[in-house]
Amino acid sequence: MTVTDSPAAGVETPPPPPPATITFEGKHGKNPLAEASFGALCMRLPSILAHTARRAWAVDRTGSVLLLVCQLLTGTAAALVLAFTARAMTHLLATGPVSERLHSALPALAVVATAAGFGRVSAALSSYADARITPLLTTEADLSLVSAVCRVEASAYGEDGFADRQEAAEVGVTRTRTMVQDAQRFMAALIRMVAATGVITALHWMMLPLLLLAVLPAGLGAVLSARVDYETHYNNVADRNVRSMMRWWATYSRHGDEVRANGMTGYLIHWYRALSDRIDRRTLTAAPRMLRIVLATSALGGVFLLGTWAVLAWLAVSGRVALPVAATAVVAVQTALAALSQFVVHGAAMFHTSLYLADMRSFLDMADERAPKRGTATVPDRVDEIRLDEVVHRYPGRDEPAVAGVSLTLRRGEILAVVGENGSGKSTLAKLITGILLADKGRVLWDGTDLADADPEAVWRRTALVPQNFACWPLRARENVTLGQPRTYDDGPVWEAVDAVGMRETVEKLPHGLDTLLARELWGGAELSGGQWQRLACARALYRRTPLLILDEPTSQMDPRGEHRIFLEVRRIAAERMTVVVTHQLENTRLADRIVVMRAGRVVEQGTYEELAHAGGLFAELVALAQDR
Numbered sequence: 001m002t003v004t005d006s007p008a009a010g011v012e013t014p015p016p017p018p019p020a021t022i023t024f025e026g027k028h029g030k031n032p033l034a035e036a037s038f039g040a041l042c043m044r045l046p047s048i049l050a051h052t053a054r055r056a057w058a059v060d061r062t063g064s065v066l067l068l069v070c071q072l073l074t075g076t077a078a079a080l081v082l083a084f085t086a087r088a089m090t091h092l093l094a095t096g097p098v099s100e101r102l103h104s105a106l107p108a109l110a111v112v113a114t115a116a117g118f119g120r121v122s123a124a125l126s127s128y129a130d131a132r133i134t135p136l137l138t139t140e141a142d143l144s145l146v147s148a149v150c151r152v153e154a155s156a157y158g159e160d161g162f163a164d165r166q167e168a169a170e171v172g173v174t175r176t177r178t179m180v181q182d183a184q185r186f187m188a189a190l191i192r193m194v195a196a197t198g199v200i201t202a203l204h205w206m207m208l209p210l211l212l213l214a215v216l217p218a219g220l221g222a223v224l225s226a227r228v229d230y231e232t233h234y235n236n237v238a239d240r241n242v243r244s245m246m247r248w249w250a251t252y253s254r255h256g257d258e259v260r261a262n263g264m265t266g267y268l269i270h271w272y273r274a275l276s277d278r279i280d281r282r283t284l285t286a287a288p289r290m291l292r293i294v295l296a297t298s299a300l301g302g303v304f305l306l307g308t309w310a311v312l313a314w315l316a317v318s319g320r321v322a323l324p325v326a327a328t329a330v331v332a333v334q335t336a337l338a339a340l341s342q343f344v345v346h347g348a349a350m351f352h353t354s355l356y357l358a359d360m361r362s363f364l365d366m367a368d369e370r371a372p373k374r375g376t377a378t379v380p381d382r383v384d385e386i387r388l389d390e391v392v393h394r395y396p397g398r399d400e401p402a403v404a405g406v407s408l409t410l411r412r413g414e415i416l417a418v419v420g421e422n423g424s425g426k427s428t429l430a431k432l433i434t435g436i437l438l439a440d441k442g443r444v445l446w447d448g449t450d451l452a453d454a455d456p457e458a459v460w461r462r463t464a465l466v467p468q469n470f471a472c473w474p475l476r477a478r479e480n481v482t483l484g485q486p487r488t489y490d491d492g493p494v495w496e497a498v499d500a501v502g503m504r505e506t507v508e509k510l511p512h513g514l515d516t517l518l519a520r521e522l523w524g525g526a527e528l529s530g531g532q533w534q535r536l537a538c539a540r541a542l543y544r545r546t547p548l549l550i551l552d553e554p555t556s557q558m559d560p561r562g563e564h565r566i567f568l569e570v571r572r573i574a575a576e577r578m579t580v581v582v583t584h585q586l587e588n589t590r591l592a593d594r595i596v597v598m599r600a601g602r603v604v605e606q607g608t609y610e611e612l613a614h615a616g617g618l619f620a621e622l623v624a625l626a627q628d629r
């Protein structure tokens with residue numbers, strides 16, 4: 001088949017395919033909805049309150065005490081207002097001259113006014129306490145999520161559902177913002193409700209159950225709506241995850257050239273819209289369900305409320321309660337109704353928030369399970385030998401192992417080059433040598449210590465890696481070199497590393513030298529070229545001066561001068577460490593003491609450049625292909 005420059009005239013091109021459907025089954029975690037019956041809701045609230053209180057206490061003790069005291073004051077003030085309004089009403093509606101009735105109601109009215117004033121002030125103070133605590137709580141939740149993800153074993157990223165659950169947990173972090181407010185409103189409503197029901201029960205015992213009946217449907221409606229909302233969110237998690245990932249890829253400035261020059265904009269926007277439409281469709285199907293729930297529960301609540309008023313009227317007409325008491329009851333019923341409604345509505349809101357927080361909690365638990373638990377064995381500062389013993393590694397979901405039984409010994413002072421075709425397992429081998437991945441079978445021993453039993457932090461303190469896909473950190477030039485190991489306040493070693501990769505002139509020309517922010521998209525930032533970035537990634541690894549240096553295609557974007565410079569430096573410092581260079585530039589393997597050639601996860605050849613180039617094997621074939629231009 002030949003590739004033509006333009007489609008044949010009159011031939012219709014197919015429309016762009018829609019985004020793939022990915023469903024988040026939640027099979028790796030419990031869907032909190034499964035246990036969200038009304039009973040479960042009630043059981044859960046105390047633990048959410050306790051959890052919120054513990055975390056609030058941990059981040060801001062003064063704020064927490066202030067919040068608690070103000071809650072109690074607000075509640076007590078509301079109770080006093082209600083009780084003394086009832087008392088004032090009794091006096092005001094009694095028989096006798098107006099001035100006398102007013103006079104006798106005056107003390108109660110004074111209490112009402114003072115309590116209302118206190119209530120306002122303490123409500124303002126509790127909002128202030130909430131404003132103090134909430135940002136800290138949100139940051140704490142966010143930090144625990146970020147650090148949990150940074151700490152998991154690298155293999156966890158490849159697990160099905162890990163990224164989706166992370167997305168669900170991110171929503172939990174956002175919802176942390178409303179958690180304190182929900183808890184605060186719920187507590188306030190609880191105190192007001194207790195006060196109101198006390199007054200109501202004192203008027204007539206029948207009033208309380210009737211009022212409860214009047215507000216319960218609203219609570220039920222709020223819970224059912226919360227369930228529907230969460231169910232929609234749950235169904236959308238996978239799509240939202242993909243959408244936010246693609247959003248980043250499509251709008252990230254570094255990908256801008258590729259997007260434009262390859263005419264991708266139209267398709268990317270089509271794709272984004274198609275995915276957004278799918279998410280919206282799911283969300284919109286929830287709207288009529290919500291409406292039905294609200295209408296049904298409001299109607300039920302209305303019927304019960306009518307019943308309450310009817311009973312009150314009947315009590316007054318039949319003389320079972322005196323008229324002034326009945327008038328007081330009107331006020332009390334209104335207040336109690338508001339308090340009860342708020343109690344159930346805020347209870348449901350807490351339940352709603354708790355569903356999202358449960359996702360965050362379960363993701364943090366999952367991340368915790370996947371944090372390295374390898375043992376505490378340490379490795380010496382000076383590592384003399386790394387030995388791989390029949391090492392096998394298979395990625396999740398793959399049938400064939402990426403590394404399929406490799407035995408290899410690396411000695412201090414040696415430079416080892418690893419070559420082989422794409423997908424032959426070179427990068428995976430590098431990850432196994434550094435303990436980023438652990439062997440499924442076989443062992444990787446650093447001076448006799450099995451990496452499976454070693455403290456990974458100790459191993460990684462002795463490792464420097466330039467990965468194939470290195471990061472261009474949006475940090476200052478200095479931090480781009482020292483990140484991971486700020487050794488001294490002196491810039492001397494930083495310049496040494498910059499010199500080693502031939503970047504001195506470039507860095508000196510930056511607007512603020514080492515202090516220049518390397519992110520064009522940020523205010524005042526500067527941008528480097530691809531090769532300059534790669535040189536900086538090499539400087540970062542060289543700066544670490546570790547016993548193991550791994551360079552995975554370190555010069556793929558560099559000009560010959562840069563490449564020459566890097567390999568000179570690698571050679572110069574090689575005596576003090578073990579160096580592994582993964583490369584497709586076979587000429588570069590001349591500097592290696594030994595070359596291993598990989599094919600389908602196995603080492604198929606080993607030797608020096610001269611030996612392998614004339615051995616007639618895969619290496620010789622690759623050399624011949626490289627020269628056949």
Ligand SMILES: Nc1ncnc2c1ncn2[C@@H]1O[C@H](COP(=O)(O)OP(=O)(O)OP(=O)(O)O)[C@@H](O)[C@H]1O
Pocket residue numbers: 158395396398402420421422423424425426427428429468
């Ligand atoms: N994170 C991963 N999850 C699943 N499979 C992976 C992952 N990384 C690599 N693989 C698979 O493992 C095999 C070896 O990949 P590896 O990256 O080690 O090859 P490589 O020799 O470094 O290739 P290249 O020369 O293209 O960089 C490939 O088949 C690849 O598809």
